Every structure is written in structure tokens, then in C-alpha cells.
Amino acid sequence: MKHTLQSQRGETIVEVLVSFLLLMIFTSMFVVSLRYARAMSQKAESLRETAYAFCAGLYPANNAAPDWKKEQEGLEFSFGDYGEFTVNGVELDSVETRAEVTENGQETTEQHKFYRYSKSTAEGTTNQ
Numbered sequence: 438m439k440h441t442l443q444s445q446r447g448e449t450i451v452e453v454l455v456s457f458l459l460l461m462i463f464t465s466m467f468v469v470s471l472r473y474a475r476a477m478s479q480k481a482e483s484l485r486e487t488a489y490a491f492c493a494g495l496y497p498a499n500n501a502a503p504d505w506k507k508e509q510e511g512l513e514f515s516f517g518d519y520g521e522f523t524v525n526g527v528e529l530d531s532v533e534t535r536a537e538v539t540e541n542g543q544e545t546t547e548q549h550k551f552y553r554y555s556k557s558t559a560e561g562t563t564n565q
Contacts (some may be wrong), residue, residue: 487536491549494534505530507551528557 446457483511495503532551537544 439549449555481557483538483540490536490538491534491551495532496550503532505532505555508552526557527554529553530555 462543497503503542508531530553534549536547538547539545
């Protein structure tokens with residue numbers, strides 16, 4: 438009878454508590470990762486909608502041409518010790534668009550400026 442009461446089979450209360458603690462730690466890590474994934478998914482959706490709104494401003498409906506405004510003609514570049522040069526026949530154009538953005542229940546208006554290079558009437562490249 439003494440041998441059956443002193444059997445070493447089974448788990449101790451410490452092993453059960455450690456197993457339960459590890460289970461809780463891994464469960465909490467999983468829940469935190471799900472929350473983070475959901476927050477990033479919502480942020481991606483917000484950014485996608487903002488990008489769609491900006492593109493809608495860049496390419497208006499009914500095949501209307503965007504209102505490009507001339508920013509600068511004859512672009513000048515400087516490369517430190519290599520000197521400066523001007524590219525004639527190229528101008529920098531821009532279009533400013535607005536987007537209504539809703540983030541965290543708050544609605545704001547964001548602005549973005551798109552740029553493009555285009556040929557002007559005078560062509561050629563001049564080194565100075």
C-alpha cells in the first residue's frame with residue numbers, strides 16, 4: 438500500500454501552473470497580434486481611399502483634362518564640384534488635389550500636389 442501512495446506518475450501543481458501561465462502568455466501574444474493586424478488593415482483601407490480621392494482629383498470625371506499649372510521653365514541643376522547646368526525646353530507642371538479623409542471618426546481635408554515634366558516650345562540642352 439505504501440508503494441502505491443508514493444507513485445511519481447502525474448503532474449505536480451507547479452507543472453500545471455507553469456503550463457497554464459505559458460498558455461496565457463501565448464494567447465495574449467496572439468490577441469495583441471490580431472489587434473495590430475486589424476489596426477494596420479484599417480490604416481491601409483484609409484490610405485487606399487485617400488489615394489483614390491487624390492487620383493480622382495488628378496483625373497477628373499468625363500475625361501476632362503487635369504488643370505496643369507506651369508511651375509518653372511528651364512530646370513537648373515547643381516552637382517557640387519561638377520558645376521551647374523540648365524535643361525532648356527523642359528518645364529515643371531503641377532496639379533493640386535484635395536481629398537476628404539475620415540480617420541478615427543474625424544473628417545479632415547488633405548492636399549497633395551502632383552508634378553510632371555513636359556516639353557515647352559523651346560527645345561535643347563545647354564551646359565554652362
